[in-house]
Amino acid sequence: MDAPDIHLLSAGTALPGAPVDNAALADRFGMDTLWEQWIDTFVGTRTRHLAVDLKTGEPNVRLTDLCEQAGSRALETAGLTAGDVDLVVLGTSTPDQLMPATVNMVAERLGIDAVATYQLQSGCTGAVQALNMARQLLMAGEHHTALVLGGDVCSKIFDVETDLSALSPEEMVNVALFGDGAGAAVLTTRPQDRSARLVRVLTRLVGLNREPGQVLEWFTKSDRNPDRAASREDYKAIEATVPVMAAEVLDELLDGLGWAADDLDFLLPPQLSGRMTELIVKRMDAPHPTEITCVAETGNTGNALPFLQLERLLPRMTTGDRAVAVAVESSKWIKAGFALERG
Template sequence: MDTTDIRILSAGSALPGPPVGNAALARRFHMDATWETWVNVFIGTHTRHLAVDLDSGEITSSLADLGETAARRALERGGLDAAEIDLMVLATATPDALMPATVNVIADRLGIDGVPTYQLQSGCAGAVQALDVARSLLTSGDARTALVIGGDSCAKHFDLGADLTRLSPAELVNVVLFGDGAGAVVLTSRPARDTVALRRVLNRLTGRGRPPGQVVEWYGRADRHPGRPAVTEDYKAVEESVPLLAAEILKELLDDLGWSAVDVDYLLPPQLSGTMTARIVAGLNLPAAEEITCVRQTGNTGNALPFLQLERALAEMTTGDRALGIAVESSKWIKAGFALEKV
């Protein structure tokens, strides 16, 4: 069976709490107006949703909470119930625990049992990797309908007591760059009219010999070191590499499909930050494509973002429309992307 037979039936998403603006972050961390201006201009992200209460420090949503909500919405929009799901895949860089796997917690809450489940540990490319795994299993004929979830919750890494004036740029950027959220899609190999076909999925490691662009630590009781930050970001390396990798992904997808730049009606670009996304889109030069971007409002929600974009794309695409999604994993440099066509 060709990948053109795999259809996206529906999508859903979940964001925790109300949006948190840059002014609210500045007040919480006692930063001046200059810092807020720096965030607005340099990062270009205006709000984000956080699974932690900034006043009390209470965790308000787990990844399982967000994943369950997104999945329920996707199932409802697809007119499906739990008994119709043949397999589940979750992509995340921030599981609730090492064990049990968060995918199985979500499955239990949804009433899904007796099916294969997979959890992929990955950053921004994880959502595409999850699509790739589900697509491959559906194509093999062993399953007919898959629930694919992507999400991240950075709340456990949010240090409300941090003195931001003492943080290095590699740590400071993470305070404003990221948000929390989850997204889900339902894929099927069953014939379905008026749906979006998943034409191609690209997933390729390109990080041999390259230092990581991002590191997220996992501390155990025996290996905690006060001087080792939980999350660091080599923003300069990301800034230099992601636009180039995005262009390579675009070219490879277009060449593989035999599409030209003017054939693309919708572009789902990488969602690192508002400023970076704008730069990437300008460099890709797809004059006929409508950009689907949400990072300025949601922050970088990691594995949730491609599904947040997909949710919007599914609502807007009409018969014959084509869309390309591009994601770059900076932690160890993965090129990822996918192609859609409304049929």
């Protein structure tokens, strides 16, 4: 029997609190207006949403809270309930805790039970990996409707009392780049009006013999090392490498589907930062599609970003439209993407 087509019914997202602009960020960390101008010029991210109180450093929400909100919105938009879901997959690099798995806490919040659940530990390609895993399981015929989640709360890694002026550039840049958020999508073998067919998903590790571009430590009370940064990023390596990898993903997706760049109606590029996204899109050289970008307003929310883009994309797609999304993870260099077509 032929494998069923997999359809994307809806997307939903959640962002914590009000947007935090660069002036507020600079003021909290005691940086001058030159740092604020540096963010505007070289990072290109204007605002982000944070799951911590900048004044106190106390968390306001957890990843479970954000995923619950996003999942609930996605199900509501699809016209489904928790009882319709028989598979849940979450991609994140910042789970709330090692155990219980965050995906199971989200399922409980949503009233989902007696189903298969999976949690993937990955950076910015984790959402695409989660989509791919759900797609493969749905195609195998054992499940019919999957809730796919992705999100990150990066702000919990940073100490709001940190003196940024004392940090190395690879540590300081993360404070400007990242925001917090979560997203969700509903995949099914049972299409609805205006659903989009998920025609291909690509994920590939290409990090053999390459130094990590980003490192995120997991410290415990017994191994906390104040001389080792909790988070660091080789921004120069990322700036040089990610646009090339993004163009490779786009070409591979198009070649595999027999599509030309001119066939694309929408492009969802990697969302590293406002400035980096501009460089990436230029390198991808797709002539006509409408670009779906949100990072300048949301910050880099990691595994939430593809869903933030999908939530903006789906209402705009009409019959015959084609869209390609690309994601790149710099931690150990993973390239990923997916293609959609509305019938």
